[in-house]
Structure formats: structure tokens, C-alpha cells
Amino acid sequence: MNVAPRSADFVGDAVTAPLLALDHVSISYPTRDGILTAVEDVSFTLSAGERLVLLGPSGCGKSTLLRAVGGFLKPSTGEIRLHGRRIDAPGPDRMTVFQEFDQLLPWRTVLGNVRYALQRGKSLPRPQAEEVARHWLSRVGLKNFVDAYPHTLSGGMKQRVAIARAFALEPALLLMDEPFAALDALTRRQMQDELLKLCEETGSTTLFVTHGIDEAIRVGTRILALTPHPGRLAATFDVPPDTRIRGTARFAELERQIQQSVFADPETEHV
């Protein structure tokens, strides 16, 4: 898919079309025992510069929704539009950071991974791709590891590479599927803070999936809570900038509020 770069926020005459629009989207999987509806009738829009968090318990269809936006899955009903155009295939205008550590190409070095993505995704010539790749790798703190192969990195470092790769392509929309879920609590917090900084510096539009309420408040500007299986929209919360600071009363208050409305059982907050 070749969609306009993120600065251009209009296509044809649809002058202020939202960057991303989901229109009554349902997604189902064919299984041996019949059709499983993972996501039901979800609609929302996302404007440029926003960081929207999809929050919900495990199995509610967050990854499913994100994959559909990524173009890896087709909705069974409804439509997903980027810049007013229907999404029908994956493309480098929507870079996904996955939860799994095996999203990097093991046969390429750290630098090679990011450079290759730039060569293929943005058709940059090799020297230029390498320069951009180095820039982004040093922005995620991996300057000293450009020549390492992914299997020699820690989980957190692999996620940093994936994040660098995603940012380097300057996609219209960044998709993140619980990128920090497999990390220890301390590393996760650090990565959340660093990601937030990158997003704010670049003004990236982001769709972020998580089941952690604190993570949602920390990284999002707006939170969409989903119901348990099948996923439907339950509630929306705006996160003002001053609420985003951990340990403040506002942070705790929003956390409590979301907790009450989304998770009936308080113990499902962390899986």
C-alpha cells in the first residue's frame, strides 16, 4: 500500500478525514467447531498525533483488532480506513511492533535489520538507509550493539530494535501489540518512559494495545476499554498530560476509575 506520508492529512477532497477510522468492525476466526467472533461491532477514529490505547482483558480481541488495522487480517464485516482508503494489505505505512521477541530477522545484525526495513519499506538506497538506521538505533540507546545478531541481545534490547525499526520508517501509524509484556516490571517501566519520550518528540500517531491499566495511562492520550470476549467498546477515557505522571493522585484516580469500569474482578488487572 502506498499511502501519503503522515504530514498530509487529506486524500482527494476528504479534507479532514481522520487518519484511521474503524466502521462497525467485526472480526471472526473460522475454527474447527464453528465461527469464533473475536471482535464485535467496534467503531472509533484516530486523528494524527493521538496515542490511542486499546485496553482489555486477555482474550478480548485486542491483538485481533491490531492485526486487522495492520492488514494481516480482514474484518468479516465493517471497514477499516486509513486516510479514507480501505486497508486491504499490510504495508510499511503501518509499522507493527509485536510482543514476541522473534520479530527481528535472526540472520541480520541489529543494524542490518533496520537498514533492510528501510531499503524495502521506504526504497532507500543502502548508504542512506544505513545512515537513518544508525540514527534511530542510537536514539533507542543501541549505538554499541549495531553489529550484534539478535539472538545475542536481551529481550528488552530486541524490543528496542523493533521500536527503532518501526520509528525509522516514519509510518503514518505506529501499531504496538503489548511490546513490553514479556519484560520484567522494572525494564517495562523504563521502556514505557522512553517510548513516551520518542512518541512525544516525533509526534507519532500510535495505536497501542495493552492489558495493563498503568501502562495505558502512561503511554496513551486516549484509552478505549474493551469488554471481555467478544471484544466490544465499553468506555473511553481521555488522559490529560498531567495525569500521565506515575505516583500522582490523578494517575491513581484514573487507574481506579478504569479498574472499576473495565475489570469487574480486581485481580485481573495484571496477568
Added chain:
Amino acid sequence: MSDIAAPKLVRAPALRRVFDGTPWRRAVILAGFALIWELYARWLDNALLLPTMGATLSALWAAIVSGELPDRTLTSLRVLITGYALGVAVAAALTTLAALSRWGNEALGLLTSMFNPLPAIALLPVALLWFGIGTPSLIFVLVHSVLWPVALACYGGFLAVPSTLRMAGRNLGLSGGRFVVEILVPAAFPQILSGLRIGWAFAWRTLIAAELVFGVSARSGGLGWFIYTSRAQLETASVFAGLLTVILIGLIVEGVIFRTLTRITVQRWGQEQA
């Protein structure tokens, strides 16, 4: 983000590095075999049944010096490499089709389950009918012996590529042949490599057997033919010299080519299979 410091490395002691390698263990095992052979042959004392290692080595030397053995070996290798390369190429084409389309997928599954169990030598009579006595027949059976195991290994490897890695590739807009070549093939390389190894062993085996079965005209015969004629002339030491050559070439290909290939690919990428 602040830089993560580069890890500190300490060099392992030299002696340890030498003893960690495998070559010296292999050398010891080989020497052991040679000793057992020599002693048993002397005890048996029947040059017609089992020549001593010394006699075999001097027969090997004589055959090398006379130029016959190098000649035969080259003939065999030429056919072998041609057949192997063709077989791998056809396997690559088939698995690419199978990875890209449902029809290709079904076709590959059906063909491999039909032909993989069929011994290549069983096709020799058909090959002789179609191509007559000579190199084309040999190449035909060689292709058959290489194609199916390699295709099977490649395809199994493709199927085992994690879905996250596939999505990471498609995310960049890759599809078709480029997706296969730049994502699936390297990701499945451990399996592909073991397929290539198996294919190589099958090809070597098939070629020697085929040459033994239908000799070919004496002028252009290969190693199998060398072994066959030596037996007919009751030159057992030469038979063993021929067998030794087959084994040595196998060892060289495995120990040098495949080992190097493994080291610079899957080992470096941390994908080596247990």
C-alpha cells in the same frame, strides 16, 4: 534513550580453545579405526577378502599416480554436481510455488508422498529406456534422488517459520518471490541445510550404485565403475581404494563445505538446531 554499555568480553585461554574444538577428537577416532582395520586384516591374512590398510593405501597411491582414479573421480563428481545442482534447482522452484499458491502446495505434497519413498535405483530401468546408457540417465536418477528430500526439508522449514516473522516481513510490503527468498529461505535455513546434506548423501549413494549396476562404457566410467572392474579382476585392494575415495570425498564435503556453511549461517544467527 540513554546508551546501553557494550558488554565486556574476556578471551578464553588458548589451551581451552584448542580442546573445545572437535577436530582432534575426530582424528583420534579415525586413528582408532585404522588401527583396528590393520590389525584385523593382518590376523585374517587373506588379501582377497580384506586387504590390509597398507596394501589399500598403496593401491590407492598407484591408482592415483596412474591417473585412472583421479579420472574416474572427476567423471563421477561432474555427473554428481550436475545432478545435485539440477535437483536442488527444481526443488527450489517447486517449494517456491508451494509457498505461494494452494495448488502448488497440494501438488508438492502429493508428489513428495508419491516419489520420495521410491528408491532412485528403481527408476534406472526407465531412465535407460528413455535416455539410453550414459550420463543423461545417471543425471535423471540423481535429480530424482535429490529433489524430493530437499523439497520436503525446504517445505517443512517454510511451514515452521514463526508467524511473527512472516508478519514482520509482510509489514514491509514484501510478497511473492521476494518474500520467499528474503524471509522464508533464510528463516528456514537450518532445515534447508539439513535437507541439502541429506540430498548430497542420497545423490552420492545413488550415483555409485547406478555406476555399479550399469557400468557405462569403460572409457567414461566413474568411481562405481572403477570399483566394479577392480572386483571383476579380483584386485580387492583397488576395490577398497575406490571405497576409500568415496568415503574421503564424503568426509571432505561434510567436514569442509557443509561445516563452513553451517558456521557462517545458522550458527552465527543462533538458529542451530539441537
